[in-house]
Amino acid sequence: MKDGHIIVIGAGITGLASAAALSKRGRKVTVLEASERPGGRIRRLTRHGDSVEVGAQGIHSNYTEMLSLINQVGLQSELMPLQGKVSFLDRSGSLRIPDRDLGVIKLMNARGVRDFSWFAARYIAFAKRFPQFEISRDIPSYDDVSAEDAFSWAGDDFHDFLLRPMMHAMTNTTLSDTSLYHAINSMRLALSTKVFGLRTGIVTLAERLASSMSVQYSNSAAQILTAGARIDGVLLEDGRILKCDHVIVACPIEAAAKILPDELSVAKEFLYECPSAPFVLVYFFLDRPVSSEAYVYMGHPYRDVVFNMAINHSRKAPYMVPSGKAIISAWSSYPSSTNLFFQTDDAVVSQALRDMEAFFPGISGWVDEARVIRHSWGIARYVPGAYRKILEFKRHAQTLEGISFAGNDYDGVHMEAGVRSGQRAARRACEG
Template sequence: MPITVRRRRWRTLSERPKALVVGGGLAGLTAAHFLEKAGADVEVFEAGDSVGGRVGTVQVEGGFIDVGAQFIHSNYDVVLSLISELGLEGNLAPLTSPITTIQRGHRYRMAFDSWNVPYLSVKERLRFNLQLGRLLLPRLRMRPHAEWPRSLDLDDAELGHYLRPRVGEDTFEYLIRPLMLSYAMAEPEGVSVAYFARSMAMYLSTKTFALRSGIAALTDALAQGKKVHLGAQVVRLLPDGPRRVVGIEVARGDRREEVRADAVVMAVPSPALAPLYDGWSDVERRFLDTFAYSPFPIATLRLRSPVDDPSYAVLPDRADGYRLSFLTLPQNKLPHCSPPAYLQCYILGPLGAGIIDEDDDTITGRVAQDLERIFPRVSRDVDWVRVDRYRHGFPHFAPGAYGRALQFRESVRSIQGLAVAGDFIEGGLLEGAALSGKRAAKAVSADLGLRR
């Protein structure tokens, strides 16, 4: 019987296939990490002056404050595996401080048990849990990121139109809105029911963690030892035929250069990706042109004296005229990690988009009006303010967005030499970014004949 011997061709260092990753956020750095492990020669191009994207940590007064994405949940499979591989497990700590919600002028501890909601009647709680059960029971064993296409049956329904008549106005305002703000960082208006169901399936049965050294420790560790070009603005993808990409054109100041490679991973937000390539199909172009992000500012206030409150976060009553979506007290997130006397104020949704271009003083003034109602006289105790603006803040999964994202993900595979990563094609948040980077690296590795 003849024996077939399979010989693997070993590449020398000079023969290693070259891969370019555009975008130094979590998605891009994860893609670069797995491509290097597979044996590729990888370079990362980041337009900003630092890596991390929406993952950022500021070192202040011997501690840290996270100024972007912050939390890791126990079902974040890819993120947790990276933390373990990079030796950051010792920095992982559970979040135990309470979240406070202000409803009808009273303060309550945020109820993570949907039956234990003191500001709703028994009838309102029953109606809500009945609807929640109908949404979640078919998805109880679903991995919310890896298997999110299983929620496509709910994709075309808008959350407000779907749930308001089913649960009542009070439940929508006083339970669903705080849940969306605290879990999904989004106002409920204009959001797909699929996104709500996936978010609830993800969070209601998981534990929440943070990194003691700040969330940027993850992206910094991923970037360590890699060829990262900062201040490198990619202005276009280099085509070779109608559906083939062979490199990028990079602008550094007044100088432009073409960089060619065997593969390119684009890990930038969809609005930045759309104009870089003329060869998008109709399906791809429709998705890129319609998918949006929710821009928002974060105002970090340094106070002269700490606020006496044990909560990590406070969610004001939007029905009572508050502009703030929520505020956080960083020193209560993890003991002895963040300095005292800081507040962070988030304005999400249309209000955030409406003021993001205002100057720092205007944003601070709007924040101060709400702070006076929550912590009287605190606005007179402000020492200094830092405002961070996220123009590509959180992916906005409007009705139909999940379906279009899945179509885009499938269609873009037909472009030779190109892979796309980003939380906008994997359901959002840190795990979506990391999962998309890993999947992009896997696809490129297969195309280049690398080990995976």
């Protein structure tokens, strides 16, 4: 077992989970973070005493390792159940709010109900077994086909009230751009768990973890350095060099590709070619409350627009919004988000307001402030065959000395996947 310096690149939840595991083992660890704060794509926005989640929206009840970290930093009493219901625009454009978790079934016609029963039996109750939070099993019959092709037998209601909204919310993309493997993974999580938040936002976990470790902010890694066949350290953007025995690459795949040395050409090529779905969201701080039982709004049964999903954060997490005024986030998805990413803030806001009118008639006249959030790398896009390519990459990565890769994008997007990936990387760094 080695006991030298370990560098973790990235202070998102994955990197911090990795650093926490290393610290627990008594290892010397330095975390490098390009931004000025911890949390990565998990953050909060604040305005006049109100705050709102950006990025991560919930902690699922089966996030056992993440919940363990929450306990370790003393936040267990801050866990709060998400409030409100999921609403849908029906075929006529009227807003419908089902009365329970799977009440959406009552909005479907008889064909849709039968389709759901067949889906639940085949892909939930009797599905092939695989880990929820680690990509570790090759299942060609799931991985080689798109969700669109796999569910071509289903009618419009099952597609529009369940499949398309769930892919928008869970994968930020479409059925044609998602493998059946990843669709089953995502829907299994959504249909079988309760969801919680933290009283002051999920990013509080990242802040607590970071406060007890050595994190260098506004300190980008420019290049991972090698000496012969081994990893030797990290070159920083400011020209300094930090020596180490092991590097854990826990930043988004897009950033990881840019800092790998040419000697790691196989890994570098995989990272550059990994498909992603960018995030473009708009947060509207309104001048009034929005009275509704719903906190999530889905428009897919009625229309196809750029921003076809919305969240009312004041309903979802009222403990974060003491003013009671509504905070609405508008969510785009791939492929629309790709073009949207390069538009001006004014254009993005205008598009979002047009699309929000069906959910909140009159919203254009209620906005105190609008903020646009962009991530060039939102989450990985698991097209057919993507899981197998990730498995091939993982096998190759195991042959590399002095470097480990960690992140939710290698294991199915969910935050819990990132936490567990970081912990596995920490064990490898200690044992390698």
